[in-house]
Amino acid sequence: MKTLESIVSFIEENFLFGDKIHVSQEQSLTKNNVIDSTGILEIISFIEHSYNISVHDEDIVPENFDSIQSITQYINTKKTE
Amino acid sequence: MNIEKSLLEMDFEQETNTIKNFLRHSITKILHKKGVVVGLSGGIDSSLSAALCVQALGKERVLGLLMPERDSSPETVPLSRDLARHLDIRTVTRDITSTLESLDVYSGYARIARALIPEYSADWKSKIITNQSNKKKTVTFHSLVAHSPDGEKWTKRIPIQEYLGLVATTNYKQRVRKNIEYHYADANNFAVIGTPNRLEYELGFFVKNGDGAADIKPIAHLYKTQVYGLARHLGLPQQILDRPPSTDTFSLPQSQDEFYFALPYREMDICLFALNNGISVQDVAAELTLPPVQVEHIFSDIHTKRRTTSPLHLEPLLVPRSSRVEPYP
Numbered sequence: 403m404k405t406l407e408s409i410v411s412f413i414e415e416n417f418l419f420g421d422k423i424h425v426s427q428e429q430s431l432t433k434n435n436v437i438d439s440t441g442i443l444e445i446i447s448f449i450e451h452s453y454n455i456s457v458h459d460e461d462i463v464p465e466n467f468d469s470i471q472s473i474t475q476y477i478n479t480k481k482t483e
Numbered sequence: 484m485n486i487e488k489s490l491l492e493m494d495f496e497q498e499t500n501t502i503k504n505f506l507r508h509s510i511t512k513i514l515h516k517k518g519v520v521v522g523l524s525g526g527i528d529s530s531l532s533a534a535l536c537v538q539a540l541g542k543e544r545v546l547g548l549l550m551p552e553r554d555s556s557p558e559t560v561p562l563s564r565d566l567a568r569h570l571d572i573r574t575v576t577r578d579i580t581s582t583l584e585s586l587d588v589y590s591g592y593a594r595i596a597r598a599l600i601p602e603y604s605a606d607w608k609s610k611i612i613t614n615q616s617n618k619k620k621t622v623t624f625h626s627l628v629a630h631s632p633d634g635e636k637w638t639k640r641i642p643i644q645e646y647l648g649l650v651a652t653t654n655y656k657q658r659v660r661k662n663i664e665y666h667y668a669d670a671n672n673f674a675v676i677g678t679p680n681r682l683e684y685e686l687g688f689f690v691k692n693g694d695g696a697a698d699i700k701p702i703a704h705l706y707k708t709q710v711y712g713l714a715r716h717l718g719l720p721q722q723i724l725d726r727p728p729s730t731d732t733f734s735l736p737q738s739q740d741e742f743y744f745a746l747p748y749r750e751m752d753i754c755l756f757a758l759n760n761g762i763s764v765q766d767v768a769a770e771l772t773l774p775p776v777q778v779e780h781i782f783s784d785i786h787t788k789r790r791t792t793s794p795l796h797l798e799p800l801l802v803p804r805s806s807r808v809e810p811y812p
Contacts, residue, residue, distance in 0.1 A: 438791045439623040443643035450642075459614065459640055462622045 406474045412448050413470070417441055427471040432464070442467045449473070455480045486753045486762060486770050490708045495716035498709075499538065502701050506539035509674075509699050516674040518544030519699070520667050522660055523574070524731060525562025528702060530723045531714045532678040535701055537570045538717075546667060547574040550660045552583055554734045558726065565720050575667060579659050586659070591652045599627050599639045606632050610733035611641070611649060615745035620780055625742075630735060653732050657693025665696075674698040680710045682751055686785065687792020688743050695795060706756055707748040746781065754781045 406427070414423055417437050425434045432438060437445070445467060446457050455477070466476045510516050518540060521533040536545045547567045551560050560576070567574045583589060589605070596603040603609070609629040614621055625646055629637045641649065661675070668675045677697025679689055684703040689695035702710055707728070714724060728748060730737050744751045750771055757767045764782065768775040 432787075439787075440643060440647075442622045443624055443646070447642050447644065459624075459626075462614070462624055464620055464622060467622060 405477050406470065408452065409445075409470055409473050409477075412445070413437070416444065416448075423470075425470075427474075428469055430464075430468050431470070432468055445473060449477055453477055453481065484762070484766055484770075486757055486767065487708065487749070489760075490706055490752060490756050491712050493709055493712060495713050498705075498713060499535065499717065502535050503539040506536060506699065506701055510540065514674050514698055516668075516672055516698075518546065518671060518673045519676050520546050520548060520664050520671070520673050521676045521678070522664050522694075523547045523549055523563040523566060525556075525559045525566065525723065526726060526728065526731070527707075527710055527714055527719075527723060528678040528680050528683075529563075530566045530719055531710055531717070532676050532701055533566065533570060533572065534714070534717050534719060536676060537572060542571050544673075545570070545572045546671060546673060547572050548660075548664055548667060549574055549576040550579050550663055551576075552578065552656060553580045553589065554732065556729065556731050556736065559731055562720075562723055562726065566723060569720050577663055579656070579663070582659050583655060586655050588652055588655050592649060595645050595648045595652070596627060596629060598645060599641060600629055600637050602631065602635075603629055603637075608734040610735040610737040610742075611646075612638075612737070612741045613743060613745060615784065620783065628735060654690045654693055656732055657690040661693050661696050668698075676701065677703070679703050681706050682744065682748060682755060685755065686744070686788040687795050688739070689795065691795045706752040708752045745784065751781075754778065755785060758782055758785055 410423060413431070413436065414420060423436065425431065425436060432442070442462075446462065449455060450457055457480075461476070466472055506519075510519065519536050521529060521536060523529050523533060533545060533547060547563070547570075549560055549563045549567075564574070593603065593605050596607075596609060607629050609627055611625050612628055614624050614626065624640060626638050626640050627649075629639075631637075664675045667673070675696070675698050677694070677700040679694070679700060680702055681704055683689055684700065702713075705713065711724065728739050730739055730742055740747050740751070746754070753770060754767060756762070764775050764778045767773075768778045771778070
């Protein structure tokens, strides 16, 4: 499964109980009430375990984790490091 | 403009009378109780609440409960007793350490702490702090700060599952205390007083069914600055007025701002008051000598805290129109 599909699937299963996500890839997940900051931390745990990457404290900012697109970009960048 | 001055432009005598009348009316006409139970922590909020109850109902109708535990500050009990002597009220002391032990609170906490810091053991001291800062927009996360007996210091970010476990474990402290308060309320036909100030109430800094549970919350409309002003007006003991606000929940001293508010109460009061009264970012920035962008971050954080903690204020949700129980008018 590609990174983007994997993230969408995690959000839909974990936060929406299988419903389809209603925001676009660029839109804010928190401002559109899909997840809150606890949800972001769940996504970070998911990423660390699924992709075997370590998310540093200073990386935990909205620019990296508040949209499907930014999460996907962050993972792809970390995978190439 | 001077926002802090506006906050303190309160007629404390009139405010005292308003709260006294509210308490008397609530107890006698709505709740039909004989008095009140107040959990005393030696802090400013519970002390002021108890003092107002004594003024409203008389000292015989106020029971102070002291409920320390192993991690309580050494000042908590002496300050609570000073306050009770000052108000001349009856007190009951119930140390809740053994109850918390039976609920696996200390061992459960240590087990989670060890998952983060393998060297952690029961004789270490620790607390949880937030990463929140008014300097930049962040995603809130928390870290465990732990000190070993020989001075070794650790700070470790807490993954979400471990964070939830630590919070659930320490929330037992507030929930056990509230159970005891309701026990003594039942036994005396008294009501239970909740002691949050406006910062705590409005921004959701309380444990649901813990310190958030109460029959009356007499100071939930007062900013912390106003709480101190009213406490001074009522002549509360100086050592209580001087005590810095603390959660008194962890074995290391922990201020409320390092766990939740991210700002000292004075600045947080000014920001919340400004937001509630339509005062501009520029005026707040000038008073706090902060760049406007930082004030915008604080305002945004207040909105976020209100939104994310709003479920804490909700009554249980019922299926619309299916309930046959109508609220009593």
